[in-house]
Amino acid sequence: MDTKKIKMPYGISEDAITEVEREVPLNEPDAWPVNEKLKHVGKRVKRLDAYAKVTGEARYTSDIQLSGMLIGKMLISAHPNAKIRSIDTSAAEKLPGVYAVHVIKNEEEEAYPVVRYAGQPIAAAAAVTEAVAEEAVRLIKVDYDTRPFVVDIEKAMDPEAPVVYEAPVEQKASEGGEEIESGLKLTGNVRGPNEGRPRGELTSGFAEADIVVENTYRTQVQTHNALESHGMIVDWKPDGVTIYASTQGTQGVRNEFADLFDLPRSKVRVLVEFMGGGFGAKHGLGTHGAAAGHLAKKTGRPVKMMATRKEEQISQGNRPNSIHHLKVGVKKSGELTAIEQKSYGTAGVGLGAGVGGVAQSMYTCPNFKTAQYDVFTHAGPGAAWRAPGAVQGIFGLEQMMDELAEKIGIDPLAFRDKVDPSRVRKAGRKVGAERMDWSRRKPTGSDPGIIKKGIGMAQSSWWRIHSINATAEVKIFKDGAIEVRSGVQDIGTGTKTILAQVVAEEFGLEPEDIMVRIGDTLFPDAPGSGGSQVTASITPAARNAAYQAKLKLFNMVASNLETDVSDLKAADGYIFSSKDETKKMTFKEALKSMPVSQITATESRTKEYDGDYLHWDLGAVQFVELSVDTETGFIKIDKVVAAHSCGRPINITQLESQINGGIIQGISYAIYEDRILDRNTGHMVNHTLDTYKVPYAMDIPEIDIALMEDYNAKSSTDAYGIGEPSNIATAAAIANAVYNAIGVRIKEIPITPAKVLEALNKA
Amino acid sequence: MKDDKKIIKKGVSRRGFLKGAGLTTAGTIVLQTGVLAKTKENSVQSKTVGPGPVNVEMNVNGKTRSLTIEPRSTLAQALRDEIQLTGTKMVCDRGACSACTVWVDDIPVNACMTFAMDVGDRKVVTIEGLAENGKLHPIQEAFIDHDATQCGYCTPGMIMSTAHLLKENPNPTLEDVKHATRGNYCRCGTYPHVFKATLAAAKKIK
Structure with missing residues (x-):
């Protein structure tokens, strides 16, 4: 591979930023300077698909209705451990409006799978309406040979x-x-x-x-507990299958579906334009996607199978x-x-x-x-x-x-200074302690009165995960339209917007000028949204593709401007010679002069410039201030300060949104939510949203975020994800703050009022 | 309210439960139950209908729509399945998340806890009807400006709750905003930006 040596920014904004030399692939662009010197990257660019979301126009998988579409419903096991002797679907199949019933079987031996938990999917029915499908499922008779079980x-x-x-x-x-x-x-x-x-x-x-x-x-x-449940619509046509999926990974769904039904991947198209929350559980085909596939194949009609809230809680991950x-x-x-x-x-x-x-x-x-x-x-x-x-x-x-x-x-904090080698966490401790005013922290258990305040902190690490299986295509049209395409998905993290920012930065245009088409396996492959790898993987691919498309354009217009291609630059809507700025034309004029209708370039993520693969240094430090009511045991989180790194930040506002989310889920984990299984029946007792306790608006504290720029010179964008890092430290910080408030350590979450009172009584 | 008591005496049938709880959404009007239970001329109270589909007319976002629905249909089902207004989201289907918040005669209700047939001639406004002549409601603009969406699934409900708040209270405090959205569930954790957006929209309207 041909390479070149370039200088890249290196260091942490809260510490010191220097330069480092890297040998990089020749077909990749030179390094961007630090964010301060960029126009769109590292800025508060508005989410591109927010308009669709605030007007109700955004269509999620659960919203899609296709002509002739059937609704599928699942029969789930009533017992936690059983062998199935027989399943009688005849009554269900005879019910008017029912088109097909699918019974789940082990692939190889064609036997009923062993039931290993209450709520395990057993069979599915597709019918004209949801109500008929539900009735059909009720009519399926299962003869269980029940056995002893254990849920604890x-x-x-x-x-x-x-x-x-x-x-x-x-x-x-x-x-x-x-x-x-x-x-x-x-x-x-x-x-x-x-x-x-x-x-x-x-x-x-x-x-x-x-x-x-x-x-x-x-x-x-x-x-x-995502708002949109797991589910898919499978539309099986003779020339290929189209799947609308509530998924975190288009590619994974396509591959698993193709494998299961022995189809070439080229015959399976997976789409997800809007996705109603995943948090890790929505990878792959899943029980409902597979059942929808079988039912669609049997009936020749599109089949939609969305998990019920109960199924979502029981069988779709935890x-x-x-x-x-x-x-x-x-x-x-x-x-x-x-x-x-x-x-x-x-x-x-x-x-x-x-x-x-x-x-x-x-x-x-x-x-x-x-x-x-x-x-x-x-x-x-x-x-x-x-x-x-x-x-x-x-x-x-x-x-x-x-x-x-x-x-x-x-x-x-001083102890961590001694044992923690991370530079970014050291910077995070400093900035976080200032913002929380750590010096206010009282000696443990010394706050007098009934409501005791406490301050605590905790820190975390996460990998810089990236995938070289991440490709983007950039198209420039003669009329001025720009399009970036990739199979990658936006699960609410803002992937569409950051792709537009990156491409706009490269072309010297505005993010609104860029049409982002993603969430479709017709476009080049990209990884699923897992491991916080999407930003790290797809933004360099998009920048590399935009850079190559730009070079093609420069080659076409250099002679018009009477300059060398190597002197051309694109910025602020113009293409100009860096040697003589009078030699310039608008980007639009340049496109108009193209002898072809469009330019396309497709590029991929390459491996980390420094040869590293997984580096364990996406650091975070979170501080929590809270109040504990020692009479009732209730904990109120007053304030969270979070210092985070994610490489080069691309969209500050969206990053703050995600960090807020990580922290709020961390609060929920620390003091509210808990899946409860009945040890006598094996059933989940709190599967409804009103019984599964999570924080709502009244429980949300003030959150103050310090986002550090952390340049590592590893790719053409040097950007990484924040989804997971933001969720790790919160519960421990809360536990440490509770200890600081009441002087008793509670080592088990959720720290419910009952646990607080029990701990205080023992103390 | 007398009607409600009768129904509750019969036990917690879905219908009775729905009638009593249909308006307990979003925190704004938590005690005003039974609004839809009052007889209105156009609501089907006296004659027996169903179980098969029946034709009803409903005023949705200023237009009269003809719907063919089973009498057991909730307002959320009718909006989503019959007239493809899928901005109204169904999440918990039991009044615990307010993702299905719509306004009925300017009162925010949980559409999953309201029978479509009980709407009668009241005016329904959904997220799709909030913008006027293509101009976004200030709350919608503020949600865009302050990134008050992530996955976006709770957003329509959040907006219907906060837009109603601003109608009732043009000078809300942070506590007022939290109160107005206290029934709206968001797993992504957009709350801080929802609060910010709502306060900013209130300022802008002034």
């Missing part, structure tokens, strides 16, 4: 517990999901351990410590819980000497219930060992949920760090 993680770990799987199980992780180690041992319901990458030696490490602290932290299962043991040794001087970690978590019938790599990687400590176990229970499968593993892991780790700091008698 600790009971499931008992060797005598009913087993979920008879033989070892392998599953693949969803995009951006917790990595699943293959080939691990299964004993009863316990699979593992996943031992990560141990280092050093624990015995000598703990021997060196002045203080050793050991604790167990517990987190609950939370459901994704964040696994955790029982997280940490033993950490520290010297009085503030050096960590050893970290020993052991965890159990249940993703129900699924895998991926680890506590991530935060304890392993965030702090300098020579001796580390982990053993992370998955525990199977008769409950719906977990799925990726905004920073899988890390959220559970940080809840324990950051409380432990606070406790260690207190034991050796230093401020939590």
Whole structure:
């Protein structure tokens, strides 16, 4: 590959920005300067599709109605553990208005799958209306051979517990999901351990410590609870299948559908223009997409299958819980000497219930060992949920760090200064502490009165994930229209808008001039929205494509301007010679003079310029101020300050929106939500929105965001995501603030009023 | 209110429950139940209809629309399925999220908790009818300016709640805005920008 050497900005805005030289592919553009010197990138550009959203014009999958479309409904299991003896669909099939019934079977042996949780999809019916489909589902008779079950993680770990799987199980992780180690041992319901990458030696490490602290932290299962449920419309025509999907990844749906129905990928088109919330759970075809496919194939009519709210809560994904043991040794001087970690978590019938790599990687400590176990229970499968593993892991780790700091008698921020090698978090601690006015923080438990105020903080890390499987096409039309196309999707994060900003910046035009067409597998492939990888992956591809299209245009107009191509620049709506600025024409005039009707260029993301792949340094520091009512146990979050890095920020307002969301979900996780399964029936008891507690407007605190520019010179945009980083530290910061307020540490979330009162009574 | 009591005595049938709770949305008018339960001439109260579809007329966004609906249809179903006004979103289908907020005679109601047939000759305004002659309502503009949308699924309900607030109270405080949107569920966490947008729109209207 031909390369060139370029100078790129490097460093953190809150610290110092210098330059670094990188060898980059010759066909990629020179580096942008820092955001301050750019026109659209790093600015508060309005969301391009906001108009459609505020007028009700935006059409989501659930809104789409096709001619002749049938509505599909799912029959779900009434029992948590059962073998199905028989299924009688005759009455359902005879019901007027019913077009087809599909019974889910194991692919190979054509047998009914074992029922392993209450709410597991069993069969589906397609009918003219939703009401008829619901009636059809009620008419399906299932003969269950019911068996004992276990839904409680600790009971499931008992060797005598009913087993979920008879033989070892392998599953693949969803995009951006917790990595699943293959080939691990299964004993009863316990699979593992996943031992990560141990280092050093624990015995000598703990021997060196002045203080050793050991604790167990517990987190609950939370459901994704997106407003639009999982679902798809499958329109199966002889020449190809069109799928409208509420998905976080067009490509994943296409690939899984094509594989399942043995179709070439070219015959499957997946579309998602607007998507009503995902948070990690909406990757792949899913139960409803597959059923819609079977029903559409059988009936020859488009079939829409959206999960009900109940199904959404039970079978469409959740964040696994955790029982997280940490033993950490520290010297009085503030050096960590050893970290020993052991965890159990249940993703129900699924895998991926680890506590991530935060304890392993965030702090300098020579001796580390982990053993992370998955525990199977008769409950719906977990799925990726905004920073899988890390959220559970940080809840324990950051409380432990606070406790260690207190034991050796230093401020939590000063302690982290000693053990945290991250420059960006150091800058974040500084700016965050100023904005929260950390000096106001009182000694723990010293606030007098009934309502006690507390201030706490916690920090986090996330990977710089990117995919080289990310391609964009840029088209310039003779009439002045510009279009950028990619299969990537905008799940509410603002991908459409940042693509327009990047392309506009390259052409010297306005973001509104750029038509962004995404969410369609007819366009070049791009990764799913998982792992916070979309911005990092698709913005360099779009910039590279725009750059190549621009060079083609320059080649066409250079002679008109009597200049060398290499002297041409595009800015402020003009194309001009950098040597003689009188030699210029408007961008529109240049396009008009093209001898062809359009120029197209298609480019991809290339690997990180410095050869790195996954770097663990998207740092965040969050501070929380709250009030605890010691008579009622109620916690009110008063203020959150969040200092974040995501490489080069592209759209400040949209980033703030996402960080607000991460924090609010973190608050919800810390003090409100909890999936509750009835241990006597195996059913979820709080599957409705009025019983599954989440924060609403009255519970929202003031949120102050410090967004740091963090230049790393890794791609042509040097931009990364914020979705997951924003969600990791909040719950731990809240727990630390609660401790600061009341002087009792609560190591289990959600920190409900009952838990606060119980802790105060014990103290 | 007498009517309501009768219905509640019968137990919590969906119909009774819907009638009692149909207007408990968005926090603005939480205690004003039973508005739709009052007899109006055009509402089908005395004669038996259904279970098959019936024809009704409904004033939606200033136009009279003819609908063929089953008597059990909620207003949300009628709007979405019959006249393709899909801006009104269905999320919880039990009055817990306010994504389906529309105005009936200028009162915000949960369309999922309101029978379409009970609307009678009252005027329904949905998110699609908020802009006048192609000019966005100041709240809609402010939602764009302050990025008060993420996935956008809660947005129509949020806007119908906040636009109603500004009608009732042109000088809202932050607490007033929180109160007005306290029934609107948003999982993306757009709340801070919704508050900002609403306060900014109030200033602009002045």
